[in-house]
Amino acid sequence: MKNTHHALKKSEQKLAFLLLLPSFIVLFTIAFYPLGSVFTKSFTNERFASSKKTEFVGLENYQKLLSLKIMELDPIGMDEQGSIIYEDPIDILPRKPNRYKEVSQFSIFNKHFVFSATDPDFIQSIGDTLLFTILSVSLETIFGMIIALIMVKNFPGRGGMRVAMLVPWAIPTAVSSKMWEWMFSSTRVGVVNVVSQWFGITNGQFPWLTNADTQIWAMIAIDVWKTTPFMALLIMAGLQTIPKGIYEAAKIDGCNGWQNFWKMTLPMVKDTITVALVFRTLDALRVFDLFQIVFAQKRYSMASYSYYQLIDNKLMGYSSATSVIIFFIILLFIIIYTKMSGGVNNE
Amino acid sequence: MLNIKKLTICLVIMLSFITTNVFASGQEEATMMEEDSKTITVAAGAVGTEFELAQDAAAAYMEMHPDVTVEILQTPDLTTDRLGLYLQFFESQSSEVDLYQIDVIWPGDIAEHLIDLNEYGAKEYTDAHFPSIIQNNTVDNRFVAMPWFTDAGLLYYRTDLLEKYGYNEPPTTWDELEMMAEKVMQGERAAGNQDFWGFVFQGNSYEGLTCDALEWVYSYDGGSIVEPDGTISINNPNAIEALEKAAGWVGTIAPDGVTGFAEEDARNMFQAGNALFMRNWPYAYSLGNSEGSAVKDKFGVSPLPSGKNNIRAASLGGWQLACSKYSKNPELAADVLFFFTSYEQQKKRAIEASYNPTIIDLYEDSEVLEATPFFGTLKDVFTSSVARPSTVTAPQYAQVSKVFYENVHDVLTNESTAERAVKNIELDISDIIE
Numbered sequence: 001m002k003n004t005h006h007a008l009k010k011s012e013q014k015l016a017f018l019l020l021l022p023s024f025i026v027l028f029t030i031a032f033y034p035l036g037s038v039f040t041k042s043f044t045n046e047r048f049a050s051s052k053k054t055e056f057v058g059l060e061n062y063q064k065l066l067s068l069k070i071m072e073l074d075p076i077g078m079d080e081q082g083s084i085i086y087e088d089p090i091d092i093l094p095r096k097p098n099r100y101k102e103v104s105q106f107s108i109f110n111k112h113f114v115f116s117a118t119d120p121d122f123i124q125s126i127g128d129t130l131l132f133t134i135l136s137v138s139l140e141t142i143f144g145m146i147i148a149l150i151m152v153k154n155f156p157g158r159g160g161m162r163v164a165m166l167v168p169w170a171i172p173t174a175v176s177s178k179m180w181e182w183m184f185s186s187t188r189v190g191v192v193n194v195v196s197q198w199f200g201i202t203n204g205q206f207p208w209l210t211n212a213d214t215q216i217w218a219m220i221a222i223d224v225w226k227t228t229p230f231m232a233l234l235i236m237a238g239l240q241t242i243p244k245g246i247y248e249a250a251k252i253d254g255c256n257g258w259q260n261f262w263k264m265t266l267p268m269v270k271d272t273i274t275v276a277l278v279f280r281t282l283d284a285l286r287v288f289d290l291f292q293i294v295f296a297q298k299r300y301s302m303a304s305y306s307y308y309q310l311i312d313n314k315l316m317g318y319s320s321a322t323s324v325i326i327f328f329i330i331l332l333f334i335i336i337y338t339k340m341s342g343g344v345n346n347e
Numbered sequence: 348m349l350n351i352k353k354l355t356i357c358l359v360i361m362l363s364f365i366t367t368n369v370f371a372s373g374q375e376e377a378t379m380m381e382e383d384s385k386t387i388t389v390a391a392g393a394v395g396t397e398f399e400l401a402q403d404a405a406a407a408y409m410e411m412h413p414d415v416t417v418e419i420l421q422t423p424d425l426t427t428d429r430l431g432l433y434l435q436f437f438e439s440q441s442s443e444v445d446l447y448q449i450d451v452i453w454p455g456d457i458a459e460h461l462i463d464l465n466e467y468g469a470k471e472y473t474d475a476h477f478p479s480i481i482q483n484n485t486v487d488n489r490f491v492a493m494p495w496f497t498d499a500g501l502l503y504y505r506t507d508l509l510e511k512y513g514y515n516e517p518p519t520t521w522d523e524l525e526m527m528a529e530k531v532m533q534g535e536r537a538a539g540n541q542d543f544w545g546f547v548f549q550g551n552s553y554e555g556l557t558c559d560a561l562e563w564v565y566s567y568d569g570g571s572i573v574e575p576d577g578t579i580s581i582n583n584p585n586a587i588e589a590l591e592k593a594a595g596w597v598g599t600i601a602p603d604g605v606t607g608f609a610e611e612d613a614r615n616m617f618q619a620g621n622a623l624f625m626r627n628w629p630y631a632y633s634l635g636n637s638e639g640s641a642v643k644d645k646f647g648v649s650p651l652p653s654g655k656n657n658i659r660a661a662s663l664g665g666w667q668l669a670c671s672k673y674s675k676n677p678e679l680a681a682d683v684l685f686f687f688t689s690y691e692q693q694k695k696r697a698i699e700a701s702y703n704p705t706i707i708d709l710y711e712d713s714e715v716l717e718a719t720p721f722f723g724t725l726k727d728v729f730t731s732s733v734a735r736p737s738t739v740t741a742p743q744y745a746q747v748s749k750v751f752y753e754n755v756h757d758v759l760t761n762e763s764t765a766e767r768a769v770k771n772i773e774l775d776i777s778d779i780i781e
Contacts, residue, residue, distance in 0.1 A: 090770060187604040208607075312746075
């Protein structure tokens with residue numbers, strides 16, 4: 001009896017394997033083969049569309065991408081206002097084998113330091129993309145939640161409001177990016193400058209998209225505008241699964257709206273929110289179109305930097321190495337989320 | 348058990364079906380190629396009327412050679428996207444496209460995928476074109492691309508306003524330009540136009556700034572960043588002086604926002620009547636004279652002012668036609684190329700759509716001048732045009748240019764001094780081209 005059971009199990013396994021085989025083949029050709037090829041290319045100096053001989057260069061690409069250095073700057077004098085002038089980082093940062101370039105300067109305990117990297121653009125693109133991801137996804141979740149809570153209520157004109165809410169999400173990113181580029185225009189052609197001049201914040205001539213301090217905030221604003229509807233839609237779907245009865249029961253028990261939200265609504269849409277968060281985080285980490293269209297070569301997301309190295313500089317090997325690093329950063333986020341959502345399910 | 352066998356057979360049949368299908372279609376493609384060997388495909392731009400003009404040229408060629416088919420392939424409008432597409436064709440050594448329309452900064456980068464046109468008799472045509480473009484398109488003594496139409500930086504000025512404030516001529520030096528701009532700006536602002544500015548140009552951090560800044564530096568006798576012999580020349584006092592001059596315009600005669608301007612931002616402002624001077628490409632001329640433009644018939648063009656020693660510079664732009672090395676029929680393709688870039692065809696394009704010819708004599712052709720009178724002024728501009736250092740720094744020009752415009756942008760926005768910027772540019776470029 002046990003034997004036949006065993007044999008049956010075995011043959012079923014075989015069948016399962018055979019049934020899965022086509023999917024594995026497809027998965028292998030479309031996922032693992034390109035990934036593996038990017039991985040191997042990242043150890044070479046291959047050029048895109050070139051007959052130049054490709055050589056194995058070991059970890060050179062990674063070394064150039066990821067070398068960081070912090071050095072102390074010595075004071076060399078004072079200016080008229082009495083603030084200390086420090087030596088120019090260009091003069092003290094090492095130049096061989098790869099030149100270190102300044103990313104930023106900072107002071108701790110009365111000492112002044114320069115933070116430098118051999119590829120400051122890439123380091124900055126990682127920082128920018130992480131900041132962009134964390135802030136835009138958080139804001140989208142909060143605004144999405146608020147909108148969803150309003151939209152599930154019954155009020156006159158709700159259908160129309162739902163359609164209006166979805167408009168930003170329905171516009172292709174290429175179009176909305178261009179639209180926002182005009183709105184952020186550096187003269188009073190752009191509405192952002194007109195409005196900020198009304199309030200006396202700028203003189204109507206502020207270059208929002210070229211000023212290093214405002215660039216990322218402009219990106220976040222565009223993304224929040226565009227993707228909040230998506231968040232709201234997902235959360236709304238979660239809210240609609242909550243049975244109305246429990247709210248009536250809570251009303252009888254004398255709960256106020258605030259308690260309702262924290263003790264019932266939020267825990268019951270938690271899983272939906274987790275799914276939405278995973279989705280949006282991974283999406284935001286590989287953001288490409290928004291940065292490419294609005295900034296081109298001015299500032300990069302990780303993905304648009306990789307594109308720049310491949311297409312503009314034709315450095316296939318180097319670009320592959322950036323892709324591999326991006327892959328591991330995203331993988332890290334996936335692992336964190338998987339651990340966290342595993343915790344949710346076990347509760 | 349039987350089920351599994353059946354399934355395996357099923358799978359095998361399916362797989363073999365798929366593979367034979369692939370093979371079959373591969374063969375089909377091959378035979379198709381052979382039959383179509385008399386077809387020449389031209390990858391051309393589709394900005395404005397470009398596509399129709401190219402199709403007209405193709406039709407004219409086919410009329411003369413009924414056994415040949417010339418097809419025009421539309422390519423993306425954005426320059427980098429177009430390069431990306433071409434690189435994919437080259438990477439796979441595809442014979443699908445025979446002729447490519449290429450930007451003036453690409454010959455160095457993609458020369459190895461192009462045939463040497465001199466081997467196909469280009470010599471007899473090249474003398475008629477502007478020498479700076481011919482030199483730009485010659486890589487390691489191989490002439491890889493024939494000039495098709497060209498572009499160069501120009502100074503646009505408001506004739507009515509200069510007259511109103513007592514000037515008869517456009518400025519010939521940058522100092523004169525500054526002076527005139529200040530005076531007219533004060534007057535116009537006092538008269539009530541608070542949005543009026545003296546000078547607009549391309550100050551955003553992108554390739555356009557490389558063109559503008561190269562003009563400043565070159566006109567101050569500061570060289571062309573990297574000289575044709577490979578010397579990195581940017582770190583010199585004249586270049587520093589030029590960049591300091593330009594930085595002084597931002598917020599005085601030019602709006603602060605100019606550091607976010609590309610071509611169209613400058614044109615919109617000038618065309619709305621809110622600027623006295625503008626640096627732009629020739630395309631802005633016909634648009635400025637179109638219906639609804641506030642400056643219609645109120646502006647003229649001249650070469651850009653000089654900084655030192657009467658040197659005037661205009662950055663060279665424009666497009667060429669090149670023939671792919673992977674073409675199945677390079678001889679025929681070269682013939683089509685010579686036809687497309689011929690005197691008659693360039694003349695037609697100049698008259699119908701004011702594309703700037705690369706053949707010098709066309710700027711004195713009476714029919715051309717009748718259709719577009721301002722071409723007369725342009726001859727001098729194109730003769731003094733200066734090429735960006737794209738051929739000498741190939742294939743790293745994109746990186747070199749980025750280093751240059753980013754550092755110049757830092758000077759314009761006051762984040763860095765001109766002195767520090769040129770030092771930085773020199774070090775970075777020497778890292779890149781070694």
